[in-house]
Amino acid sequence: MRALITRPAEDAKDIADALRARGFDVAIEPMLDIVPLDVPAPDLTGVQALLFTSVNGVRAFTKLTARRDLPVFAVGDATAAAARVVGFANVESAAGDSAALARLVRARLKPADGALLHGAGSAVAGDLAGALTDDGFEFRRVTLYEAPPQTALSPPLARQLKGREIDLVLFFSPRTARTFVSLIRAAGLAESLDRATAICLSHAVAAALDGIPFRYVRVAVRPDLAALLAAIGPAGGEVSEQPKPEPSAPAAPAAAPPLPPPRRRGGLG
16 A cells, blocks of 8 residues: 655654555655745843744754753654753653643643743644733744645655555645645645545644545544554554545444555555
């Protein structure tokens, strides 16, 4: 079977390796480009903690400053791991979304102890700033990178879609999913995915796939790599199934059958 990963190549390595270990052919087609911005090092005066909602935020921040002494609060385990790799010692993961991160910050920090600095991209999901300023925190967001969407599918992927050679598509953010939907519709290839399964990091990601007739849409029970892998195969933990919403059509089956054993085919090249 062939799996398509839609996240940037640098972020796709772990999931690609895990899928290849299971016998999948893997194609990587980033829906977003990651472009670090040429900006000054963030002013950390009066900052009590750093907030990161993406691995790319961590990478961009650490290219601008050598400071590693502040506590880090990360949206998920992958972002937390990236912060530890670059030298942050005091790191906590919310293991969820921006709302979970806000709850973790409220539980650990006090507004009187200083400002919060969020190292982010130009597009952010959720209202982390609103949630924390409502609780009295001084919230500073610095935009460290942009993530412009792709404008067309690559020719190799378009050929594979036309041949219905993609069996599994993995999605990691609502924006990535919306970009994929836009490109698939523009190419007139939506129907080519009627035999494929979408694997989504959250229900918000799954909702962004509206209009693409995937055979099944599966949602990880937690927004992390282990849960995403569990959603793919018949083994490896609890799986939350979500049929693709189609208001004008009969409801899809409540649960997808196990995927058949992978069969080898060539990659994108």
